[in-house]
Amino acid sequence: MAKPIKVFSQEEIQHILSYHDQRIIFEKTNNIPNEAELRELLNEYVDYQNINTRSVLGIDIYQYSTYGEFEQTLIPFIFKSLFASTIRLCLENHKYIFQEYDEARINRNFISTGDGGFLIFSTPLHALLFAINFALILRVYNAYHYFPKLRHIIGGMSVRYPITYDKIYSFENNFYGRAIINCARILQRDSLNRCLIEENVHRWFTLNMEGIENLQVISIEEIANISYFQEYNQSLLTTSRDEIFGKESTRRKGVINSDILKIGKIMSKETEISIYNLHLQISQRLRNDDDATQEKLVTVSLGNLNTSGI
Numbered sequence: 001m002a003k004p005i006k007v008f009s010q011e012e013i014q015h016i017l018s019y020h021d022q023r024i025i026f027e028k029t030n031n032i033p034n035e036a037e038l039r040e041l042l043n044e045y046v047d048y049q050n051i052n053t054r055s056v057l058g059i060d061i062y063q064y065s066t067y068g069e070f071e072q073t074l075i076p077f078i079f080k081s082l083f084a085s086t087i088r089l090c091l092e093n094h095k096y097i098f099q100e101y102d103e104a105r106i107n108r109n110f111i112s113t114g115d116g117g118f119l120i121f122s123t124p125l126h127a128l129l130f131a132i133n134f135a136l137i138l139r140v141y142n143a144y145h146y147f148p149k150l151r152h153i154i155g156g157m158s159v160r161y162p163i164t165y166d167k168i169y170s171f172e173n174n175f176y177g178r179a180i181i182n183c184a185r186i187l188q189r190d191s192l193n194r195c196l197i198e199e200n201v202h203r204w205f206t207l208n209m210e211g212i213e214n215l216q217v218i219s220i221e222e223i224a225n226i227s228y229f230q231e232y233n234q235s236l237l238t239t240s241r242d243e244i245f246g247k248e249s250t251r252r253k254g255v256i257n258s259d260i261l262k263i264g265k266i267m268s269k270e271t272e273i274s275i276y277n278l279h280l281q282i283s284q285r286l287r288n289d290d291d292a293t294q295e296k297l298v299t300v301s302l303g304n305l306n307t308s309g310i
Contacts, residue, residue, distance in 0.1 A: 002100070002122035002228075003052050008045075008171045016041050054168040055201065056179040057119045057127035058187045059134060062158045064115035071154045075115065078147065078154060082137050083110075085146075088289070089133040093243035096220060096236040097129065097229070111175060116159070118180055123228055124165050124201045125208075128215075129244065131161045131195060132255075132282050132302055139300045140286065160193045161303065162186035163278075165200040182268050186275060189266055189310045195303030196310070199274040202260070212278065215255040220245040243284050256299075257281040264309040275310050279303045 017023075020038040067075065087106050090098050100122070109120040121127045140146045142156045164186070166179035186196050197212075205212040208226045220242045223229060244254040259279040265272045280302040288294035 002054075005054065005120075005175070006047075006051050006169045008169060010172060012045065013042075016045060048167075051167045051169050051177070053166055053200075054177075054179055055121045055124040055127040055163060055165045055204075056168070056183040057121065057131055058116065058160075058162040058183045059119065059131070060113070060116040060160050060187055062160055062193050067155070074150065074154050075157075078141070078150060078157075079116070081147070082134065082141060085137045085289075086130060086134045089137065089286075090130055093133070093284075094129055095240040096232060096242060097125065097223065099232055099236060101126075109175075111180070118183055120168060120175060120179075124163060124197070124204045125223070125226075127163045127201075131163070132244065132280065134159070134161075135300050135302045136282065136284055136286065136298055139298055140296075145296065158193050160187065160190050161195040162190065163195070163197045163201050165198070165204055178268070182273060185266055185268055186273075186310070192306045192308060193304060194306065195278045195280070196263075197276050197278050199276075202274075202276050212260050213258050215280065216258050218245060219248055221247065244282070253283050253285075255280055256283050259305065261307050263307050266310060277303065277305075277307055279305050 016038070020041060061075065061079065064072065064075065084103075087103050090106075091101065091103065106119070111118040111120075119127065119130060121130065137146070138157065138159060141151055144151050162183050164179045164183040166177065166182060168175055168177040168179050170176070182198060186198065190196055202212065205215075208228075209215070209218055209222070220237060223245055224232070224234065224237055246254065257280065261277050263275055263277045265274050267273075281299065282302065283297065283299040285295055285297050
């Protein structure tokens with residue numbers, strides 16, 4: 001289970017400053033104060049080395065500004081609808097992996113940017129599964145199975161997805177941290193509608209499942225053996241079915257193909273970050289929420305194979 005995201009308080013910081021600083025001071029001569037004691041107290045309060053890590057998934061509707069003004073007014077509605085359907089799909093089809101989540105928690109951890117946003121999850125696997133399910137719902141929309149008349153009015157949509165894994169903290173009900181900063185910078189550098197992951201995400205999959213390529217053969221029981229998931233309710237392994245990861249490894253459904261390739265580096269706060277291009281093919285049977293007798297086998301690609309740099 002994930003430790004809570006560290007929360008910083010305006011009142012607590014103000015309390016420290018009230019004893020060791022002055023909000024405003026006017027003197028005839030300007031002096032640079034000795035800040036050593038205050039710095040030590042703030043370092044102890046922030047304790048940056050122990051701020052917990054989270055995975056951030058960016059979702060961005062590509063070239064939103066190129067849509068007509070009328071269509072732009074409707075896109076927030078359809079994005080919110082696709083987003084809500086993706087949440088339901090994750091909670092229904094991955095009950096073991098998403099057991100610590102509900103709809104309210106996912107929405108609380110979403111930072112909207114208007115034409116997309118950033119989602120905070122406990123692990124890169126949660127972030128990747130959400131991206132996979134969003135890609136499935138988006139294909140249903142683009143194929144005229146989801147609000148087909150509205151689809152014809154707005155037109156098709158394509159999305160790009162960056163995923164990062166780094167420190168996150170909260171202040172005044174907002175989220176901050178390197179994971180969000182790096183996710184936004186990767187997104188800004190991509191113009192090819194890809195699914196890009198950074199070095200920490202790549203390392204997490206290498207550590208926990210011998211590489212992201214094993215997504216196509218790993219079983220739900222093997223995922224349950226990952227240290228993060230060992231404290232989860234194990235009974236859900238037998239009482240529920242995961243639509244991506246089966247009881248046994250197979251390439252007939254779920255992730256049927258995965259490709260990963262390092263494509264370059266970006267600078268973030270004077271630190272180089274290696275970037276990888278991830279391409280997955282996923283096959284899953286989707287059911288109509290409004291009519292249980294209707295279902296469709298859908299095969300989609302998350303990201304693409306364009307390896308031009310970043």
